[in-house]
Amino acid sequence: MDSSSHAHPGSELTEMELRVRALETLLVEKGYVDPAALDALVETYEHRVGPRNGARVVARAWADPAFREWLLRDATAAIGADETFGFRGRQGEHLVALENTPCVHNVVVCTLCSCYPWPVLGLPPVWYKSAPYRSRAVIDPRGVLAEFGVTLPADTEIRVWDSTAEIRYMVVPMRPAGTDGWTEERLAALVTRDSMIGTGLARPPAGFEEGGR
Amino acid sequence: MNGAQDLGGMMGFGPIDPEADEPPFHADWERRAFAVTLAMGFTGRWNIDMARQARERLDPARYLSSSYYEIWLEGLVRLMLERGLVTREELAAGRSLAPALEGVAALPAAGVAAALGRGGPTKRAATSPARFAPGDAVRTRVIHPQHHTRLPRYLRGKAGRIVAVHGVHVFPDSSAQGAGESPQWLYCVRFEADELWGPDTTASSICADCWESYLETPGP
Known part of the structure; x- marks a missing residue:
């Protein structure tokens, strides 16, 4: 909270801000929540857990055939083990990795709510939780992909995964050509959040370098 | 329950509108x-x-x-x-x-x-053998419970095939009502898109996780 919003409550705060602030005050007074714990929860998902986690997992799968095999066989163990990444826990208790190939393109959605693999991708973007995506991904995934600028060959099988249970899915996108011999760190920079949901592809190296980042 | 959360296959919500460099929170x-x-x-x-x-x-x-x-x-x-x-x-x-x-x-x-x-792992120890195995043909039941369920409307009464067995997991339909975990075998089921939507789809197949009581063996 910045000091200006304390100085002029009501004049600057929206109705939702006032309502949530009142709720938090009440719950702290009751002793049901610890405000420092709330700070820690926000800090975790705003700054520490996000799609860079998943990008590291994908980069290792591209670079290390034994890890790829483990990931596709038991993603929960391969991603969560202390000796690999230790990405585990809430909304990633049971993970499955889906590998894209020239024949099969996987897309993940949760039509019923917003199930998403938090330990590897962080919190879902607004569009993933929204009615347009949740309604259309299962019936018109090619139309959805077109809105993300992705067009796949007509004979590519589009396989949509509706997250109806506590199994959380992440996509392993295809490794871009022209990346032979790259380090995992360099490879990870090509892995976008959307490529791990299935609404995007990994960045090609040339475009990536032209973009300068 | 057949509420507004069950969005699969609905139409008319407009474009998806992804935001570039979206922050985790907007306010x-x-x-x-x-x-x-x-x-x-x-x-x-x-x-x-x-x-x-x-x-x-x-x-x-x-x-x-x-x-x-x-x-x-x-x-x-x-x-x-x-x-x-x-x-x-x-x-x-x-x-x-x-x-x-x-x-x-x-x-x-x-x-x-x-x-x-x-976190909150939902996998539990098995106390009975799984009824289905990968490759088995199944059909989802036609149910419309008043309470929480994880079988979306567009997947009810549909033919599919078991592609994976996830083990035994807490059954949400029971758990949501405070009626206990009642764990059941959980399967990944693949449905061909034309079984769900006829010709009006650009999907090839849909995979969804289904608890054993959502499934039956298809009739002859």
Whole structure:
């Protein structure tokens, strides 16, 4: 909270801000929540857990055939083990990795709510939780992909995964050509959040370098 | 329940509109709403299935016109009121007007990392053999329960094939009602897209996780 919003409550705060602030005050007074714990929860998902986690997992799968095999066989163990990444826990208790190939393109959605693999991708973007995506991904995934600028060959099988249970899915996108011999760190920079949901592809190296980042 | 949350196959919501470089939160109230919802969940007064059911019980018009964290807040308030943790008067006043419910322990800041790391695994020990195996043909049952279910409408009464067996998991339909975990075998089922949508689809197949009681052996 910045000091200006304390100085002029009501004049600057929206109705939702006032309502949530009142709720938090009440719950702290009751002793049901610890405000420092709330700070820690926000800090975790705003700054520490996000799609860079998943990008590291994908980069290792591209670079290390034994890890790829483990990931596709038991993603929960391969991603969560202390000796690999230790990405585990809430909304990633049971993970499955889906590998894209020239024949099969996987897309993940949760039509019923917003199930998403938090330990590897962080919190879902607004569009993933929204009615347009949740309604259309299962019936018109090619139309959805077109809105993300992705067009796949007509004979590519589009396989949509509706997250109806506590199994959380992440996509392993295809490794871009022209990346032979790259380090995992360099490879990870090509892995976008959307490529791990299935609404995007990994960045090609040339475009990536032209973009300068 | 056949609520507004069950969106698969609906039409008319418009374009998806992804935001470039989207931040995790769009306003400070979203940060606090997210954290308060998680923290109250850690008090153990309800489970994740009850939380989902509370959100789904929102009036459909309200559900579809609310932002995601507004829906979370509505669900949270409903759960707290139902369990006597707070009163409407206290919510309106924004302060405590009565003693707190006894035995409710706040998650301490020092416990956040461990609590998130533990998560809430739903896998349980098997006490009976699985009825189905990969490759088996199945059909989903036609059900329309009044309570929470994880079988979406577009997947009811449809033919599919088992592609994976996930083990035995807590059954949300039971858990959401406070009727116990009643764990069941959970399967990944693949449905051909034309079985679900006829010619009006650009999907090839849909995979969804289905509990054993959602499934039956197809008739001859």
